[in-house]
Amino acid sequence: MKTKLKLAACLLVGLTFSANAQKTVITKTDLPANAQTFLKTHFAGQEPSYIIKDKETFATDYKVQFTNNIEVEFDAKGNWEEVDGNHTSIPVAIVPKTIASYIKTNFANTSVTKISKDYKGYEVDINNGLELEFNSKGSFLRIDN
Known part of the structure; x- marks a missing residue:
């Protein structure tokens, strides 16, 4: 019985944290300065299809999608984490x-x-x-x- 109660509590906590995630579409000028510089340096002349700011309970990150399907992910400070x-x-x-x-x-x-x-x-x-x-x-x- 205790394990079921613990499992239920863990699920409730997990659902609470996932419910706090917020994804919003933003513009290039809303990105951190490091991310803007990275895009100007490596993707000059390319406009993103969209940029998403993903604000979770403990972290914020950004995803930039270009029309040629290249995706760039940045951390909260604008440091790149992945280029796909x-x-x-x-x-x-x-x-x-x-x-x-x-x-x-x-x-x-x-x-x-x-x-x-x-x-x-x-x-x-x-x-x-x-x-x-x-x-x-x-x-x-x-x-x-």
Whole structure:
């Protein structure tokens, strides 16, 4: 009986937090300054289809969708967390130099189609179907498929 009560309490807490999530459509000028600079640098001349601000209980993040299906996700401070080309190449300048060099040396004639980063490091998808993992300094760790 106690476990059922605990489970019910956990579900209620989870529902409360998910009910507090708010997604709103915003404009480029509503993005944090870092995100605006990133978009001007890497996507100059491209207008987003839409930008969503996702405000949750403990975090806020932003998702920018372009007409060519490239998606960019930013944290609350406007730092990029993920750039997803949805199986098309993303701008090479986004990829840290050590990672780009590793890919050029070991996987010639491929391009990066997705990159995401967190406190542990980077995950990089290349157009031959491989997913590569790198540490936070850009050193290769493993192929993850």
